[in-house]
Amino acid sequence: MDRPLATLDFQHHVQQAGVPDAVTDIDMAKVRACIHCGLCLPKCPTFRILRHEGDSPRGRVWQIKEANLGLVGFDDPRFQTHIYQCFNCRACETACPSGVQFGAIMEMARAHTPPQNRRDRLVRALLLNGLLPHRGRLVAAGVAFRTMQALRIPAVLRRTGLWRVLPLGKFAAFPPPVDRGPLRGALPEVMPAQGTRRARVGLLSGCIQDQLFRSTNRRTALALAANGCEVVIPREQLCCGALASHAGEAATAARLAAQTLDVFQRAGVEAVVVNAAGCGSNMKEYDLQLRSDPTLRPAGEAFSRTVRDASEFLASLAPLRAPRRGLRLRVAYQDPCHLLHGQRISQQPRQMLAAIPGVQLVEMKEADWCCGSAGVYNLTHPEIAEAALAWKVTNIVESGAELVVSANPGCIMQIAMGLQRAGHDIPVVHVMDLLGWAYGDEGAAPRLIEARFTG
Ligand code: SF4
Ligand code: SF4
Numbered sequence: 001m002d003r004p005l006a007t008l009d010f011q012h013h014v015q016q017a018g019v020p021d022a023v024t025d026i027d028m029a030k031v032r033a034c035i036h037c038g039l040c041l042p043k044c045p046t047f048r049i050l051r052h053e054g055d056s057p058r059g060r061v062w063q064i065k066e067a068n069l070g071l072v073g074f075d076d077p078r079f080q081t082h083i084y085q086c087f088n089c090r091a092c093e094t095a096c097p098s099g100v101q102f103g104a105i106m107e108m109a110r111a112h113t114p115p116q117n118r119r120d121r122l123v124r125a126l127l128l129n130g131l132l133p134h135r136g137r138l139v140a141a142g143v144a145f146r147t148m149q150a151l152r153i154p155a156v157l158r159r160t161g162l163w164r165v166l167p168l169g170k171f172a173a174f175p176p177p178v179d180r181g182p183l184r185g186a187l188p189e190v191m192p193a194q195g196t197r198r199a200r201v202g203l204l205s206g207c208i209q210d211q212l213f214r215s216t217n218r219r220t221a222l223a224l225a226a227n228g229c230e231v232v233i234p235r236e237q238l239c240c241g242a243l244a245s246h247a248g249e250a251a252t253a254a255r256l257a258a259q260t261l262d263v264f265q266r267a268g269v270e271a272v273v274v275n276a277a278g279c280g281s282n283m284k285e286y287d288l289q290l291r292s293d294p295t296l297r298p299a300g301e302a303f304s305r306t307v308r309d310a311s312e313f314l315a316s317l318a319p320l321r322a323p324r325r326g327l328r329l330r331v332a333y334q335d336p337c338h339l340l341h342g343q344r345i346s347q348q349p350r351q352m353l354a355a356i357p358g359v360q361l362v363e364m365k366e367a368d369w370c371c372g373s374a375g376v377y378n379l380t381h382p383e384i385a386e387a388a389l390a391w392k393v394t395n396i397v398e399s400g401a402e403l404v405v406s407a408n409p410g411c412i413m414q415i416a417m418g419l420q421r422a423g424h425d426i427p428v429v430h431v432m433d434l435l436g437w438a439y440g441d442e443g444a445a446p447r448l449i450e451a452r453f454t455g
Helices: 028-032 045-050 057-068 078-084 089-096 102-110 117-131 135-150 151-160 169-173 208-212 214-226 244-249 252-266 277-283 298-305 310-316 337-343 345-355 382-399 409-421 430-437 445-450
Strands: 201-204 228-232 271-274 308-311 327-333 359-362 405-408 428-430
Touching: 028 057, 028 102, 028 445, 045 382, 057 078, 057 102, 057 271, 078 102, 078 151, 078 430, 089 102, 089 445, 117 244, 117 382, 135 151, 135 208, 135 405, 151 169, 169 337, 169 409, 208 214, 208 409, 214 310, 214 430, 244 252, 244 277, 252 277, 271 277, 271 310, 277 308, 308 310, 310 430, 327 345, 327 445, 345 430, 382 409, 382 445, 405 430, 409 428, 428 430
Parallel strands: 201 228, 201 271, 271 308, 327 359, 327 405, 405 428
Antiparallel strands: none
C-alpha cells in the first residue's frame, strides 16, 4: 500500500517577513523560477517512493530557498536528508512548465550541504575524491575488478550466497558483460576515418567507462570512423568530474573539468563525443562547474558547446553508412536520465538502433524513469535505489524484450544486476556496442547476440 502523503514541517513565510539576502552563491533567480505549481510531482521517483513533500522537486526547491536565505541550516539533518535523497534524475526539469533548472540548483545546493549519511561520506572519500581523479589507482581498481571476473568470483559469490553479506556484494555477483582479464590493449590515440573524412572529433574515454567498458569506447570510435570521422582519443584524459559534480563535490568537479577542457583543447577537435550520459550532461555544463573561476568559466561555456552525445553526433551525420551485418532481436531502450532529461536526447539513440537491419525496437513502460543507479546513489541510498530498480525490471520483463540497450555505464550495470538477480537472462549493452558490432567489431558479444547476427 502507498505511504500516506507527508508535508514539510518547516515552512517559513519568507515573503511576509521581507526577503533577506542569500547566504551562498546559489543562484536565487533559478530558485525563484519555481512557482510551486506541483506539475513535476507525478514524475518524481523519490516522491513516488517516499510520499513526502520534502522529497518532491517542489519541496526541495522550497527548502533550498529557505536554506539560502539563512532560515534553515544547510546542516539541518532534515534538510540534508531530503537533499541527498534526490536521485538528481532531472525528470522534474522535463515536466516543469516554468523552465526550473533543477539539476543546477541541486548541484549548487549540495556543494553547501554536508552529507550526514555515513555511506555518503565514505563514497566521497574513497570513490569520488580517493579513486576517480587518480589514474594509477583507477587502473589498479580496474585490473582487480576484471581479474575477479576472469577468476569467476561472481559465480562463486552467487553459488555460496556470500554476496548477500559482503559490502557491494550484489554488484560483484551480478556484473554486466564488462571487459574481462587483467591486461587489455590501449585504444589507438587516433583512429582514422574510413572513406572521405567528414570531421575530426575527440572521444571521452572516461574513468569507470575506460576501465570496465573500454571495448564500448572502441566500438563507439569504430561507428564514428565508419561514418567518416577521424577520432582522437587523448591518452592523458581522466575523469570528466560528472560523479563529483552531481554529488556536490564542487572543488573536485571543477579541477577535473579544467583538466578535461585543457586536454581536448590541445587535441584540436571540432567536437567532443561522449558515450556516457552522465558525463555528457556534465560536460555540457562546464560553465556551471567552473562558476567559481571567472577566467576559466567562459572557456568552459565555449567548450560545452562542442560536446555531443555519441548518438546525437552520429544522427547529425545521417544517413548513416549501412552496417555490415544485422541483428534479429527484440530490443528495449532505457532512456538514461542524464541523456533524456539532462540533454533532451531521446530519438537519436532509437535512430541508431533502427539503423541496424533486423532490430525490432519495443518500447517498455516508463523507459523515461530512473533505474536507481543515479551516479553514486545506489551506493549511498541502496534501499530507495532498489525500489526504482524493481519497477524497471518489471517493465523490462513485461515489454517482452530479449535485449536491453542503454547509453550510460551506471544504468547498464544497475539494470544488468537487477535482471540477473531476479533470474532473467536478458543481456544489457550500450547502444554503441550494438552499432559497433553491426559495423563489424570483432570483440566478444553476449552469446544471444552472437547467435542472432545476420548477413
Ligand atoms: S519545479 Fe516547476 S513544475 Fe515543479 S513546482 Fe516548481 S514550477 Fe512547478
Ligand atoms: S531530480 Fe528526480 S528525484 Fe530529484 S526532485 Fe527531480 S524528479 Fe525528483
